[in-house]
Amino acid sequence: MRALNQLAGIVEAEFKALIREAGVFIFVVFFPFMISLLTYGAGQALTGGAASPTQWFYQLIGFTIMMIALTMSSSSAWYFRRGMMTGRLEYILAAPISPLTAVLSSALTNTIFNIAYFIVVAAIGVIAVYGAYYLANILGVILFLALALLPVIGFNLLVGILTIFFREPEPVANLINAIVSTVSGFAYPIILLPSFLQILGLILPYSHIVDGVREILAGSFRLAQLSPHIFLLGYLILGLAVFKVGEAVYVRKSGVHW
C-alpha cells in the first residue's frame, strides 16, 4: 500500500512536469502527421498519384509508435542523466522508497502519456481513412499497448543504465533511436531491409508492437499473435535485473542508501 501511495505521488508529480512542456506535446502530436504527409506527398510524386491513403495510414501509425519509442528512450536517458547532474539519484537512493518504485513511476507516467498521445493521433487517422465506425478498434489498441509497452520499460531501463555509464544522454539515445527506427518497420515493411537487420528488428520489441497495433486497427488481430510478446517480457526481466546491479554499483560508489 505504501509503495502504491509513493507510486501515485510520483506519477502525479511527473504529470505536472509533463503538462508544463506543452510545446513538446504539440510537437509530438504534429510530427507523425508532418513526416507521414511529407513522405506521402513524395510517394504521390514518385508513383504519379498512385499512393493510397492506406499507405499513408500505415506510416502514420508507424511514425506514432516511433515517436513513442523515441520519447520513452530519450526520457529514460535524460531521467538518469538529470538525476546524476542534480543529485536527484542520490536523494532517491537515500529516501525511504525503493529506487525501482521511483523509476517505474516515471516510466508509468510516460506509458500513460504515450497511450493518450496514440489515441489522439490514431483517432484522427482512423476517421480520415476508414471512418468513425473503426474508432472502436482503438480501445483494443489501448489494452494491447498497456501490455506491449512493458518490455519497452525494461528495454529503457537498459538505456538508462547505459546513460549512467557513458554520462551523455543525447548520443546514447540518438544511437539507440537510429537503430530502433530503422529496423522496427515503423515506416516500411522490414522485408525491405537486409536480412541481418530484419533479424535485429525481430529481436527488438518494437516491430511486434507496431504490427500488432496495425492488425488491431484493421480488425484482423488474432490472439496467437500475442505469443512473441510473452517472450519479449524477457526485456522487462533483463531491465529490472540490470537496474538492480546498476543500483548496487552506484550505491557503492556514491555511498548513499536509506
Next chain:
Amino acid sequence: MSGRAVFTGRVFAELEKGLTIYARYKIWLFSDLISWPFWTIFFFLSFLMYAPSLLSSQYHLNAFTWSFFTFILVSSFMWASNFLATSAQAGILEYVIITGCSIREHMLGRSIVSFIDLAVGGPLLLLISAAGFGTRLFVAYPHLMFVALVLASAFFYFFSSMLAVLLVSLRSPWIIINVAQFIIPFTSGAIPVEVLPAELRSIITYSPFFYIIHPIVASATGQYFLPPGLVLTVGGILCLATYLASRVLEDVLLRRALRHGKFTIF
C-alpha cells in the same frame, strides 16, 4: 592592432572554440558515425516504400542519394540556430557582447561544427548508399556542384544566423528547427524536380530555397529545371540578401538587448 587583425583573431578564436567543444564530446562522434547509416536507410526506405521499384533504378538511387545529402547539409546548419538561444539561457551571450564580438562571429564557432558534420556525414551517406543500396554515384556537372555547395553552405550559415536571432528568446527553439529541417529541403528541390508531377514543378520554383537546394541535386543528376546560370545567379542574390538581413536582425537584437536588458526582437 588593425580592425582586420582583431576580426581575424576573433574568428580564429571562435573556430578554435567550436573545434574544442566538438572534440570534447567524443561519444557524440562515435554515436554520429554509427547512427548516420541507420538514419540514411530509414529515410531512404520511408520515401521509397511508395515506389520500391525505384530501388532498382540507378538514376533514381543516385538522385535520392543527393537529395538526402542536401537534407544533411540543411539539417547540419539549421541546428546551429539552436545555439544562440542556448547561449542566452546559459548567460554566455552577455559576456560575448562585452568582448565586442558580434553575434555572427559567435555563431561561427557553432557553424564550424555544422561544416564538420557535413564533411563527415555527407561522404558517409554517399558511402552507405554505394555499399548498402549498390548505388553507382555520379555527378553530371562537378564544377556546378562545387559552386552549388559553396553557395548553399554560405546561404545556410547566414540563414541559421537569422533564424537564431528570431528564435533566441524561445525556451524550446528546437521544435521549430526540427520541423523546418524537414520542410525546407523536401519542399524546395531536394526531391528531384523531374520526378514531380508537372503542376508541382512550377510551384516549387516560388520557394526561395529552391535556388539554393535544387542546384546540388541537379548538378548531380544533370537535370536542371531552369538554366543553371539563372538558378545560381538567383541563389547568389538570395545569399547576399540573407547576409544583409542577418546583419540587420543582429543590429536590432543588440539595440534591443542594450535598451531593454533582454535578448529578444519581439
